Amino acid sequence: MARVLTRDEISKHNTEGNLWIIVDSKVYDVSRFADLHPGGDTVLLAEGVAGQDATEAFFGLHRHEVLLRPQYAKLQIGVVEGEQELVKKPVAGSVSKVPYAEPTWLAEGFRSPYYTDNHRKYQSALRKFFEEEVQPEALQCEANGKKISQGLVDKLAALEIIAMRLGPGKHLSGRTLMNGIVRPEEFDYFHELIINFELARFGTRGFVDGLLNGAVIGLPPVLNYGSPELQAEIVPQVLSGKKYIALAISEAFAGSDVAGLQTTAVRDGDHWVINGTKKWITNGTFADYFTTGCKTKTGFTVILIPRSEGVETKPIKTAYSPTAGTAYVVFKNVRVPVANTLGKEGAGLSVILTNFNHERWMVTCTALSAQRFVVEECLKWATQRHVFGKPLTSQAVIRSKLADMISRVEACHNWLEVITHQMNNMSYNEMSKRLAGPIGLLKSYVTRCGRATAEDSTQIFGGRSITVGGMGKNVEIFHRTSGFDAILAGAEDVLADLGVRQALKNMPSEAKL
Ligand code: HEM
Known part of the structure; x- marks a missing residue:
């Protein structure tokens, strides 16, 4: 049971060695921490902070997750009488309520023609798994550079996530996908899209590839072109994460x-x-x-x-x-x-070419997920950060940047869903014939948008966007890594040109102005 304190009582603890502050209705004793505080002790001793409610100042300088770290959470000694916390600890698996932080189909009150109840159930289970099991390791590996652990690979394999990342197909038959939430014959490209989106929304671009992207692009040639003996030997080893x-x-x-x-x-x-x-x-x-x-x-x-x-x-x-x-x-x-x-x-060229559409589509999904995550970061920051006594959002120039960022991510997402719908409804040959151009153009456009958003978001976050860790950490990493998406699986210009060349092939000769 938390100790209940009045604001009057708290205000008496406002000197060096006897220092309390309020952040979001919680009272922290920072008497001993002040010396260790990365922002220095003077800011904590300042008027309006020492013994006072420093919520606004706190959220202008720190991410909420700082307060959740065990070493800081234990500084809390009580709560303010009659007040409730506003910022809750995120619940694993939940959907963000920030506008445009989620694709339309997940936003409250909106509908989509593409997703079934099964996709919804699947997304919810997958997000919970990713937030509980994958995110902590993703953050660690991104920072320390280590390879994904075998323990996590085993968990991914147990849910058949390694197999599902290869998309729908014969390699799924007989497998229990996501604890049976989706049957192998039901699994479609929207299910796979969901995995890619869940995987890429932690601001850990290196880990997105580290989570066995090699299998997504390296195994299909074995599955599609390897001898039966070779398949029997290799495929089970890779899909089981061994x-x-x-x-x-x-x-x-x-x-x-x-x-x-x-x-x-x-x-x-x-x-x-x-x-x-x-x-x-x-x-x-x-x-x-x-x-x-x-x-x-x-x-x-x-x-x-x-x-x-x-x-x-x-x-x-x-x-x-x-x-x-x-x-x-x-x-x-x-x-x-x-x-x-x-x-x-x-005949190796066709072996490689058949891989490309899927690989480019996959990179498009993860690139767009990361971009949407940055839109959410910017919306939160621009609302909680105050300048000249007003939130950043009161500046028209910031709202204009947000408008561009939101429009880009929404336009890209809608295009991606149209393409994904075609993938679900075309035969493999039709896909190869019709989708190479559109997927090339889509990927090229999404990555261009990503880099425009990287630029806009750094302007919104200012110095924090060039600082590793802290408030702008996700913008810093997005700005540093969004170029990867523009190169991997086909460079932006090459893919845009491919899209146009494919379109020109289909120009009817009778089309004249
Ligand atoms: C329980 C309360 C607090 C804790 C646990 C805490 C913890 C931290 C931590 C861990 C950092 C390093 C940067 C980061 O990880 O975000 C930091 C930086 C900082 N803190 Fe605090 N802090 C507290 C309260 C405050 C308050 C009330 C103020 C000001 C009124 C403040 C001002 C600063 C400043 C100016 C920085 C440097 C920010 C930067 O480099 O951009 N802190 N704090």
Whole structure:
């Protein structure tokens, strides 16, 4: 039972060594903490703070989560008589009430044609799981750069989240998805979209890739082009989280220009002998298998290379967290059975191309989720931060930036849902034929919007947006990492151009002004 104190009584504790303050109806004894306070003791001893209600000042300078940290929560000695806390501890799984913090289908009072009750139930369970189990580790790994723990991978595997991240398909059959909330044959691209959105709303961009993105892009070629024997061996290992896989295509010599790749595979009896290097390989530092693009006698061939003699991986320092496992990979006389060839020898380009739509769509989802999260951060900050005695939102220039940010994220989300609906209703061949252009344009537009939002949000947060940790930590990381989305899975300009070129192919010859 919390001690109940009157404001009168609290106000008497207003000197060095005997210092209480009120934050959101709670009374904190900061007498001993004042010396340790990162913001210094003078601010706590100031008039209007010492022995007083410092709620407004507090929320102008700290995130609410500061008060929830055990070392600070224990400074609380009581509550103010007759007052109630306004800012509650977030409940895991709950939906934000901040306008535009959630996509329309989750916002109170709004409807959507795309989502069923099953999607809602699924989203709710998934958010709870992500907030309780994934978020704490995501924050830690983002900061310390360590790889996702096996304990968390096991939990993801138990719910079949690793398998679900590959989208609907035969690999789901016979599995119990999310404790049975969704049946394998019911699982669609909106379910998968939900996973991507839940995963990317913690301000942990490196960890988004660290949470086994390598499997999302590296395993489909095995599933679709591997021999039955190879599939039987590899797929269960990866989907159960016992082994890790990465897609190894890009090189220092060539990225989008597949013809320029220099890693070679030369036949020696029943084996390939592979030599070359790969760069920017997500999850590569800890991968057990590499789905690798190689130059062979007859062209470009994709081969599954296990981590074995002659395979060396080194971490690459990037602007985001090493938890993504970004690697430089060296293959030196690596011997791999010819049976590890994915698809036909020389037909590797189509193996890789069939992967692209899904990969780009996935990056679009996570990029947009992170962008929406930043909109929520800005709306909260601009409301709680006071300048010249008024909230930031009283400045027209700030409201104008918010209008742009909201419009961008809403427009992108609506476009994404239209595309996702097509994916649910097209055959695989139709998708390949019709959606490469639109997905290219969509991803390109979403990442452009992301970078515009990164700029706007830094202006709203000011100095805090260039400070690691504290109030603006999520804006700082978004600003630093949103460029990743504009590069990975196809650079922004290349994808925009692909979209237009595909459209031009379909221009009817009779279309004249
Ligand atoms: C129980 C009460 C408080 C606790 C536990 C606390 C804790 C902290 C912590 C952990 C930081 C480091 C930055 C961060 O993690 O956000 C910080 C910074 C700071 N605090 Fe406090 N604080 C308290 C109350 C206050 C009050 C009442 C004021 C002013 C009236 C204040 C002024 C500051 C300032 C100026 C900074 C530096 C902010 C910056 O670098 O942007 N603090 N405080």
